[in-house]
Amino acid sequence: MDKRLERILPRVQKPARYTGGEYNQIIKNKDEVELRLAFCFPDTYEIGMSNLGMKILYKTMNSLPFVWCERAFAPWGDMYEEMKKAGMPLYALESGDSLDQFDALAFSIGYEMAYTTVLDMLDMAGIPLRGADRPDLLPIVFAGGSACVNGEPMAPFMDLFVIGEGEEMNNELLTLLRRAKAEGWSKQAFLREAAHIGGVYVPSLYDIAYNDDGTVRSITAKDGAPEKVQKRIVEDLDAAPYPTDPIVPSTEVVQDKVDIELFRGCVRGCRFCQAGHIYRPIRAKKPETLIRQGIETLQNTGYEDVTLLSLSTSDYRQLTELCDGLLEYCEPRSIGLALPSLRADNFSMELMERLQRVRKTGLTFAVEGGSQRLRDAINKNVTEEELLHTCAIAFAGGWNSVKLYYMLGLPTETDDDIRGIADMADQVLHCWRENAKNKNRGVRITISTSCFIPKPHSPFQWEAQISKEEYLRRVNLLRTSITARNVTYNWHDAETSVIESALSRGDRRLGDV
Numbered sequence: 001m002d003k004r005l006e007r008i009l010p011r012v013q014k015p016a017r018y019t020g021g022e023y024n025q026i027i028k029n030k031d032e033v034e035l036r037l038a039f040c041f042p043d044t045y046e047i048g049m050s051n052l053g054m055k056i057l058y059k060t061m062n063s064l065p066f067v068w069c070e071r072a073f074a075p076w077g078d079m080y081e082e083m084k085k086a087g088m089p090l091y092a093l094e095s096g097d098s099l100d101q102f103d104a105l106a107f108s109i110g111y112e113m114a115y116t117t118v119l120d121m122l123d124m125a126g127i128p129l130r131g132a133d134r135p136d137l138l139p140i141v142f143a144g145g146s147a148c149v150n151g152e153p154m155a156p157f158m159d160l161f162v163i164g165e166g167e168e169m170n171n172e173l174l175t176l177l178r179r180a181k182a183e184g185w186s187k188q189a190f191l192r193e194a195a196h197i198g199g200v201y202v203p204s205l206y207d208i209a210y211n212d213d214g215t216v217r218s219i220t221a222k223d224g225a226p227e228k229v230q231k232r233i234v235e236d237l238d239a240a241p242y243p244t245d246p247i248v249p250s251t252e253v254v255q256d257k258v259d260i261e262l263f264r265g266c267v268r269g270c271r272f273c274q275a276g277h278i279y280r281p282i283r284a285k286k287p288e289t290l291i292r293q294g295i296e297t298l299q300n301t302g303y304e305d306v307t308l309l310s311l312s313t314s315d316y317r318q319l320t321e322l323c324d325g326l327l328e329y330c331e332p333r334s335i336g337l338a339l340p341s342l343r344a345d346n347f348s349m350e351l352m353e354r355l356q357r358v359r360k361t362g363l364t365f366a367v368e369g370g371s372q373r374l375r376d377a378i379n380k381n382v383t384e385e386e387l388l389h390t391c392a393i394a395f396a397g398g399w400n401s402v403k404l405y406y407m408l409g410l411p412t413e414t415d416d417d418i419r420g421i422a423d424m425a426d427q428v429l430h431c432w433r434e435n436a437k438n439k440n441r442g443v444r445i446t447i448s449t450s451c452f453i454p455k456p457h458s459p460f461q462w463e464a465q466i467s468k469e470e471y472l473r474r475v476n477l478l479r480t481s482i483t484a485r486n487v488t489y490n491w492h493d494a495e496t497s498v499i500e501s502a503l504s505r506g507d508r509r510l511g512d513v
Contacts, residue, residue, distance in 0.1 A: 002096055008082040016251035017045035018079060020093030023248040024300070026062045026069070027094060034066040034178050038092050038102040042109060042117035045073045049247065050255035052309065053145070053166075054108055059243035060167050061106075067174055070094040070102075074117050075124075083124065090124035099125035100139070104177060106170070107143040107158075112503035113496065114147065115154055122157070131159050131204065137180060137187045144170075149231075149278050150456040153503050155203035156511035159191060164199045164231035165264070167240055172197050188223075195225040199232030208508065216507065231278065237264065238289045244296035248303075257305035257338075258297045260290050262322075266311040270368070271379045272410065274455035275311055287318045291325040298335060305336040313339045320350065340364060363394055364403040369410060370420035377412050378460075384424065391428050395435040401444040402428060408474045408491075409452040409466040418474055421447060422481035429484050447482065448490045449475065451497035455504055465501045468494045 001019070009015040030036060039058055041048030048054055048071070061069040070092035075083060083090070089098040099105060105127070107118050119129055122141070128134050131141065143154065144162035151161045162169050173194060180190040195202045205225035209217045221227050234240045242261075249256075265282035266275070294306055306326060310316065323337065330337055367382060369375040375382060391402060406421050425447055432443045451471045454463045466474075475491045482489050503510065 002088065002091070004086045004088045005096070008079070008086060008088070011082060012078045013076065014045075014251055016249075017073070018075065018093075019250070020071075020096070022250050024245050025094060025247050026058070028062075028068040030068060030095060030097075033068040035068075035104065035174060035181065036097075036102045037061060037067055037069045037174065038072050038099045038105045039069050040072045040099070040105055040107045040118075040121055042074055042107060042114040042121060044076055045249070045251075046253040048073045048108075049249045049253045051108065051110070052259045052261060053110070055243050055246045055259075056241065057106075057108070057166055057170060059246070060241045061170055061174065063241065064171055064174060066178055068094075070097075072099055072121070074121055080120075080124075089126050090121055100127050103138045103181065104140045104142070104174070107141075107145075109143050109145040109147040109151075109154075112147045112153075112500050115503055118143070118154065119157065130156050132156070134159070135187060137185060137190055140177060140187075140190070142173075146275065146278065147504075149274070150504065150506075151201070152203070152508045153506045153510040155508035158203065159187070160194055161201040161203070162199055162232070163201050163229055165234045166232070167234050169197065169199045169232045173200060192223050192225070195223075198230060201229040203508065233264075233281070233283075235283065237261075237283050237285045242293050244293055245300040246297065248301050255307070256303065257307055258294060258301065258303045259307050259309050260294045260297075261285070262290065262308055262310040262313060262316045262319075264310070267315050268312060268381070269379050269459075271377075271459040272368070272407065272452060272455070274458045277459075278457050279311070284316065287322040287325060290322055291329075294326055295329050298329070304334070305338065306330060307338045307340060309340070363399055363401065364405060365390070366405045367424070368405070368407050369413070370406060370417040370424065374410060374413055374417045378410055384427075387424070388427060388431050391431045392435045395432045395443075396437065398437065400432070400436065400441050401446075403446040403448060404428070406447065406449045407452045408449045408478070409471055411452075411460060411463045413474075415474075415477060418478050419481050421449075421478055422483075425482055425487045426484060429486055443486050444488070445484075445486055446488045446490065447478075448492075449478065450492040451494065453497060453501045453504060461505070465498070468498050471497065 009018065041051065041054055058069055058071065061067055071094065072090060072092050089100065091098050109118065122129050127139065140159050142160045142162060143151065143158050144166050148161045148163065151158065162173065176193055177190065191202045191204065194200050195205055202225060205221060205223050207220045207222060211217045263282060263284035265280045267282060268276060270276055326337055365387065367387060368380045369378055372383060394402065425445055428445055429443065452465065454460050454465055471494045479489055
């Protein structure tokens with residue numbers, strides 16, 4: 001361990017974030033590999049180590065015998081300041097080596113607000129921020145993740161983007177980089193070849209011309225780059241790599257459990273939802289695959305909870321068979337099973353009974369709009385009757401905690417729609433009083449709202465976002481409309497929503513801001 005790190009760790013919170021050495025981490029001899037890759041997550045260790053995509057790609061890229069993929073995370077504020085004082089660069093957890101010693105840096109960006117953290121991490125590593133200031137082949141700096149479907153604000157800083165799902169694409173890219181390094185290619189030669197890998201977007205190979213009003217007039221591909229970059233998908237999820245022996249963090253993280261991905265894509269078509277459109281088409285794993293992966297992961301990690309992940313878990317067609325198979329293993333061992341991303345229009349008592357065999361968790365339903373008119377407008381096909389019926393089932397089954405998620409500022413929203421959210425909270429409270437078998441524990445109803453952000457590649461991408469002042473007015477309207485003591489209201493920060501919207505739909509000129 002670096003002597004500077006030894007001196008710093010006693011002075012920071014949660015020092016285990018920064019030491020590595022976790023169970024199931026992958027160690028290779030750096031003198032025996034041909035490429036060293038730093039897999040960078042632009043958030044704290046606790047967030048990054050909870051990310052299923054990072055777990056999958058860490059294992060996938062390390063499956064290449066000529067690659068050693070190591071991890072790097074953004075330090076918390078106290079560690080950031082201590083590292084600056086000590087003159088210590090950002091390093092990878094596995095080897096402790098500074099990131100400027102690596103052949104490639106791959107950033108996983110799932111949220112636009114992480115863009116600036118990416119730049120901080122490059123700066124901490126002593127790597128020039130702009131691609132134009134990195135003329136040599138190595139290190140190649142690239143990024144992927146859902147926040148890269150419009151990566152233009154980060155185009156000045158990234159050598160390339162991987163668009164879509166990375167299990168196959170990243171390995172093809174690293175294989176090409178191995179060849180380029182061995183044969184002494186120039187950076188431009190490598191980028192020109194990389195542009196022909198499906199899903200790879202090289203910003204420097206596209207010239208952008210603008211109209212006088214600032215809108216884009218034309219985008220011209222050059223040096224043989226494709227005119228359009230098609231996202232990459234993994235066709236067969238059953239055959240896709242999945243880490244049944246993921247790293248077990250040495251400290252508590254946000255999601256201390258086994259995550260099982262049921263399917264990618266979504267059968268719904270909510271008009272505000274970016275994820276439901278960019279992850280199409282729908283591809284599902286077989287129940288037997290999921291059961292095997294879940295059991296093996298539990299055995300290899302010692303976790304005590306399993307979460308079934310997808311954009312809409314209860315839309316998995318063989319959910320009953322899957323739950324039965326997992327609970328056959330989990331129930332005798334007191335391992336919990338959780339199903340987030342539930343929908344109020346296809347929830348059943350049968351499913352509830354399976355969930356409560358081990359332990360109950362809170363239930364969250366994304367209602368989105370405060371009236372049926374608004375829900376129809378955004379194609380969120382959930383009715384008031386379905387939601388109340390679902391809550392009745394939950395309360396009768398012993399649940400006493402329900403969270404309802406809404407958006408404020410959706411196209412065509414009115415003040416009556418907002419008041420409808422408060423009315424729904426009152427009806428859910430009444431539903432609990434009518435159906436709960438044990439009222440001594442009380443009930444917790446939480447209303448959470450965020451500001452609608454028009455996202456690229458969603459049907460509402462060209463809609464306007466309401467102003468910060470208007471969003472706060474609507475928040476205050478809802479806050480004053482909620483009168484029941486059992487109802488808690490949480491809302492998303494207005495300033496953050498405005499910035500996120502700009503980053504989501506901005507172009508490469510935003511990189512200069």
